[in-house]
Amino acid sequence: MNALPAPAESDQSLAGLNLEQVDGKSRTDRVYHQMRDRLMRGIFKPHQRLRISELSQAFGTSETPVREAIFQLIRDGAVEAKTHSYYRVRKLSVAEYLERREIRLLLQPLAARRALEHLTENDIDLLERMHAKLVAAEAAKDYGTAVRANFDFHFGLYRLSKMPALIGMIENLWIQHGPMLNYLYPEGHPTYEREHQHVYMLRAMRERDAEALCRGVRDDLIEGGRQFVAHLVELERREAEAGK
Secondary structure (H helix, E strand, O other), X not given: OOOXXXXXXXXXXXXXXXXXXXXXXXXXXXXXXXXXXXXXXXXXOOOOEEOHHHHHHHHOOOXXXXXXXXXHHHHOOOEEEEOOOEEEEOOOOHHHHHHHHHHHHHHHXXXXXXXXXXXXXXXXXXXXXXXXXXXXXXXXXXXXXXXXXXXXXHHHHHHHHXXXXXXXXXXXXXXXXXXXXXXXXXXXXXXXOOOOHHHHHHHHHHHOOHHHHHHHHHHHHHOOOHHHHHHHHHHHHHHHHHOO
């Protein structure tokens, strides 16, 4: 199996980030939340270099709000400061990824359970369409769309929990997890012994079965992520051998 190369720091651009220019008194907050969103969705890549001047130009603002947003993301553990005053997206080690997954295995089922109390049939129909978009994107090898559709499926459910503190905790894990999803396809492609775990989750939603829904959330992380974790382990081994 050929490992995906680590994204090069020097050739990353802002193309595809779809950053929106910001205005008003809360420029730092707007920059920060746009960057959080794109980290969670896997649009930023591990070790992608973040140039203050380029980001400020894309946002249509001065460098100060961008720098302040970067400092917040450093505190969140999503960005790291390197020597010579430059910043890049953090790449989690396998141990760090597994630790965060263990926490997600507790928080995400709780969010799903609470969301089930508020779900309407229209909500479930929308989640079903998000899953169909994911499946179609995987079949077309449109992996960027697949990653984003998976995010929309999960957070379309969790955010219906109406528990903002819980969602904030999950999001803080996903801003570190999201960039790692650039290693998901094709080597770490989710596989399932029977049906896709999203199908079990959707069925549990229709049947209002909280236990089955929580089990589906957990199994999606463990069963669906088995090849992904194996690929991360292999990447880390090769990088260690190469002295990176």
